[in-house]
Amino acid sequence: MTAHGERPRLAVVGAGPAGLAAALAAARQGLTVTLVDAAPQAGGQFHRQPAEGLGARRARALHHRWSTWERLRDGLARHVAAGRITHLPDHHVWTVEREKDTDPDLDPDGTFVVHALRGPAQEEPATVRADGLVIATGGYETVLPFPGWTLPGVVTAGGAQAMLKGGLVLPGRTAVVAGTGPLLMPVAAGLAAAGARVAALVEAAGARDVARSAPALAAHPGKLAEGARYAAELLRHRVPVRSRHTVVAAHGTDRLDAVTVAALDPDGRVRTGTGHRVPCDTLAVGHGMLPHTDLAETLGCAVDGRRVRVDDEQRTDVPGVWAAGETTGIGGADLALAEGRIAGLSAAARLDSRTPDRSSWRSAAAARSRLRRFASAVDAVYRPPAHWTDQVTDDTVVCRCEEVPAADVRAAVGELGAGDLRTVKLLTRAGMGWCQGRMCGPAVAGLLGCELPVSRRPFARPLPLGVLAGATEDPTEDPQPVRPEEENA
Template sequence: MTGSASDPHDPCDLAVIGAGCAGLSGAVTASELGLSVALLDASEQAGGQFYRHPAPDLRATRPQALHHGWHSFTELRERLRASGIDHRAGHHVWTVTRESDGLWTVHAVTGADGDEPRPVRVRARAVLLATGAYERQLPFPGWTLPGVVGAGGAQAMLKSGLVLPGRRVVVAGSGPLLLAVAASLAAAGARVPAVVEASGYLGYARHPRALAANPRKLVEALVYGSALLRHRVPLRPRSAVTRVHGTDRVEAVTVSRLDRDWRPVQGTDRRIACDALAVGHGLAPQIELATGLGCATRTTPDGTRALALDDSQETSVSGMWAAGETGGIGGAQLAQLEGEVAGTAVAARLYDRPALLGGERVRELRRRRDRLRAFANAMAAAHAPGPGWTDWLDDATDVCRCEEVTAGRVREAVADYGARDARTVKLLTRAGMGWCQGRMCGTAVACLAAGGGGAAVPPSAERRPLAVPIPLGVLGSLDEPDT
């Protein structure tokens, strides 16, 4: 073991960023192989977005009821508690740098709400990125009304706060997350008038090998389907919420049938009364820390950008590994497998023990990982946005919520001023320059700039020195000694 993860002046072997499924798996694997590990995460509780769970003061008696695979998480959590890992909760990592001596420095800011934020630096011989993903949103008229929440956001409200976004909640968008969200909301007592899926499910049939190699995924789908039948929740494929109605909050939504390109079919509009809408069109890998260092990316089958990784989960930048959704959306089971492969690979590199990667255990991990990754690619292709979705937008629709930039202004930048990419649109309209830094509007702005469609490169592929907003006072104190 080299260094101590708890001493800011003595480098640890591995810094893991993110304490979700991938980060926990990678951290405990590396620790059990003898490495000193620092685990940094923005949340106060380990588990990431998937294993969000109620705060202790809510005194939830059965948090496992809101999850599948809860046993896997509790096992990882116990291994974390039994390890010597320096778990730093509430640490927001804003950049990672490589020093002249070859070591990495992870820069974070910490401080409870109301406290003065303070900078923290962790030096390490290797870095594992397990930063997860955020929801991809495609705007439509009325999406800024109170009562419209992300599909994953609705699930997070339920898992961590034990609250519902409304009493009558339409679930809409695209992707398998919708089934899980609808089933959870219905089981918790919400009325779900419909699950509105923009894609169909026949696209999975184009990938028979991926389906045959992952029978557990079919079982999961049957479980969710049975739950929807039990709660009498209708499923409307090839349809989308194209408008939200209401004054002070959501009162109803318009659901339209879509053609193969996701354009609304005239004469098919149907109004559904509700007081909340949970909507999301899949997830986008959170890769800003990696792209800031020049890590290579790849385009996924659903048009997002993910990190390009080798067979051992290493990025194109030597000494930096990644696992989980950063390499492409694939779910909790795949993330955990990738974390274990990455943790083993780091130990093999730092100890100069390549034999660690040649054992039967790692070979089996890689086989299972590759099977699940093939299914994830099939899933992404089946739910990829069609090029006609921008027809949902009238010129008055807000695309960038932070800066209140409408679709009309973006179209004007393209048609009248020659903008052809998201960066130019940003310079002309400020779209993507708000608090979220394009996470909410990036896909929409890129698609509008490219003339529609879902294949435009989102801003997440840009190099940025700051991955999250930080106070200027923190930047000004960087030359002061670590605390």
């Protein structure tokens, strides 16, 4: 029994594949789960659904693995109806803190207090209390700067897909999809299938990079078949694929009207004289993904490189905190599902002494091992061009929030001796704006010639000062409990 005398409560932050799998597994085992998510609907990035008001009749046409989504969606609906899961969409978690109970015998680890801002305007505070926490907040895209990348018409690859899946709109009529990573193929295929002309898919990785990882990739025929299906779709829509190429500049006055695409040499340098212009009104660009680690870092969880460190049960090194999905490393939706299931089963076993469903655990653990090997092989293939900074002219904006050009960053490093991101930030304001360096961090690190360090941000989201002032009052004196019946109405 817990200190509050009820079934153990688990808060799961993130309703993508990992969070959904964790919530369903834990609820099935008897925990009371609150699933908190910033998006208006469950599904995360991979199963992003069209806004309800759009009345989409054939949403599945934009999706792969629809049956997996149906299983997750229906499972969630069943548990919500039975009162085992409370789903809180449109809740943006800005921090999680641990509230120590007055009686350590009853509650040695204390209770977690999840602080969120509700609604699209993110202004109404809400809190959720729980005995355990699963962090399943996924990852975000990296985009490295190049001349013209701030022009209207240049969007992230995932952003283009989000417009299509979530808003049922195309970002433009003629698109170039560029950068590096496995996300580019589904984005190009999705845009083409929805009616856009995809003038080129420009991928920095080449046949040699694939060949190096070929034995490891070949061990996953299912994944290769998935890649082959995307390739067939690109062929069917006559999308030219330029591997070992990169976009060196975007052109236009008020908005994008063309990009220059150039070939890369084996060292990742642009080959002189290979640049050619490709007319387009949309550039969907992405250079890989990074895990969201802010909430885990706030709670003091160890982070390896850029991913939250977890053990075989998906436990972080902070008692009562699990992490699953892309927050523990970029690996795709199937890996996120397997990790989420293990986290949910482990949470039920640890918080409520439930004997885990052994066969479910074993199959998820086997899938996790297999998919982690595949993710490492994929990671070795896709890298931004090694010398991408050569293309960044001095007037290229690096930090979009604070409009800091590359010249300022270079001056901070070359003339003022800045040797780390923090000093560059203090000298130039790069990373000081709304996104707090999430977007420009990799670019500044590249210009500095250093690895992207772990960022210690106290808050996962920007928040109004008034909310912060309210939250600093003792939450045990003035709790603002979320009423599940209201939230699910």
